[in-house]
Amino acid sequence: MFFRLSILIFLSSTISGLAQPLPDCRYDDVPTYHQELSDWQISLLDTIYKLSPTYQPTDLIKVSEAGFGSEKEVRQLMLADLQALNDAARAAGMFLEIQSAFRSYGYQEQTFQSWVNQDGLEAALKSSARAGHSEHQLGTAIDFRSASGPAAWELEDWATTPEGAWLKEHAWQYGFVMSYPKNKEAITCYIYEPWHYRYVGREIAQKLKDSGLSLREWLWQAQ
Numbered sequence: 001m002f003f004r005l006s007i008l009i010f011l012s013s014t015i016s017g018l019a020q021p022l023p024d025c026r027y028d029d030v031p032t033y034h035q036e037l038s039d040w041q042i043s044l045l046d047t048i049y050k051l052s053p054t055y056q057p058t059d060l061i062k063v064s065e066a067g068f069g070s071e072k073e074v075r076q077l078m079l080a081d082l083q084a085l086n087d088a089a090r091a092a093g094m095f096l097e098i099q100s101a102f103r104s105y106g107y108q109e110q111t112f113q114s115w116v117n118q119d120g121l122e123a124a125l126k127s128s129a130r131a132g133h134s135e136h137q138l139g140t141a142i143d144f145r146s147a148s149g150p151a152a153w154e155l156e157d158w159a160t161t162p163e164g165a166w167l168k169e170h171a172w173q174y175g176f177v178m179s180y181p182k183n184k185e186a187i188t189c190y191i192y193e194p195w196h197y198r199y200v201g202r203e204i205a206q207k208l209k210d211s212g213l214s215l216r217e218w219l220w221q222a223q
């Protein structure tokens with residue numbers, strides 16, 4: 001009996017997580033497994049998995065609290081690291097600003113629709129998330145730009161500007177990861193977004209850096 005149970009546990013633990021291949025880039029609306037506000041580090045969001053429309057952090061604060069000019073909002077739990085990142089950037093002569101941060105389900109619906117109107121559905125699906133699928137709904141994702149520049153997506157490759165390059169190099173030290181890196185479109189299911197960072201905390205950011213995995217691959221294993 002106990003033997004059978006342990007076999008069962010062994011089987012189910014190998015079936016979930018690592019043993020499964022990463023799903024293809026298809027479009028679906030499957031509720032993501034980890035939807036508690038305390039699950040912010042491991043909530044997997046992609047073109048398949050989504051948050052419910054009512055998911056909304058209760059601890060949002062303005063990024064001006066971390067020394068930015070913007071009044072966009074993020075979760076309070078990341079404030080100290082966001083401030084540390086901004087301080088380090090400024091000490092290195094880099095002036096970052098925040099283009100976008102928390103976006104509610106309803107706001108994301110509008111955002112996605114505006115990209116559809118501008119670029120058509122096919123292109124919008126690759127550059128923007130449908131409502132519920134956006135990391136911005138977590139309140140822990142930020143679209144950065146250079147303080148002196150336009151929205152980063154208006155540039156050829158923001159990561160080649162001084163601010164973008166600095167962030168690419170140092171973001172992990174403060175717990176941030178670039179969710180959609182270059183040449184990983186087939187894995188992340190989105191175009192290269194050198195401006196979009198998700199806060200996962202310093203420990204996981206370090207593990208991710210050491211693993212060489214993209215955030216989606218790592219989160220898939222962590223489910």
Ligand SMILES: [Zn+2]
Pocket residue numbers: 100136141142143195196197
């Ligand atoms: Zn973004």
